[in-house]
Amino acid sequence: MRYFVHLAYDGSQYHGWQIQKNAHSVQAEIEDCFRKLSGNAVKVTGCGRTDTGVHAKSFYLHFDIEDKLPMDMATFLYKCNAILPRDIVFYELFPVPADAHARFSALSRTYTYYIHRHKSPFRRQYSFFHPFDLDISGMNRASEILFEYRDFSAFSKSKTQTKTNDCSITEAWWEERDGQYIFHITADRFLRNMVRAIVGTLLEIGTGKRAVEDLHRIIASKDRSMAGMSVPGNALFLSHIAYPPEIFSQCCDS
16 A cells, blocks of 8 residues: 655755765654654655755655555544654645655656845745845846756756756746745756756856856756856755646545
């Protein structure tokens, strides 16, 4: 029996989602919670791998058990939340088809990045302080250039284990709201460090250090050193995951 969990977490205290040797991870906390609750080791698979310090407003995982849950889903959800640390929360739990996969069944992922211009003790943990005027119009024109390409090696960490650096970006835009600059980007997949490198490059365009047209040359180079800095991870949120609707068809049958 396969189940999906819809959850969220504050990544401030974690070295990302994925279990690592000698590092604190969200996945390890959740698997430890399941072990405490069931007495058995339960492997979970996430919809992606967020980097160190990156947050998730919306995240999905799946896990398998031989039979149905040993208790009703509402009780299971309640007990998980009682065991999990305060910076991880389970929203929903539901059965899914056996071939549904939290990572590979996802159609798209959306990330959001927050920047504040004026020093604030209340935004510093979840927003990047960048006290410079930005040309939002120019940054949005540059963002549209991303739609013309698929190979984003210029924005990826080198020596990763991915077979391809091809991604299909379907949405990328900036807005100014409540004293913040907010960047939204959606794609079928993302490379390690990709969003943070894109934001850093667009900030250089927004401050006039680079021209909008320079983005063509940067992407075509496939060279990470040609792109801008990687902005801090604390201001980055995984904010939405889209799945085919049939994955959730069993929700009302349990």
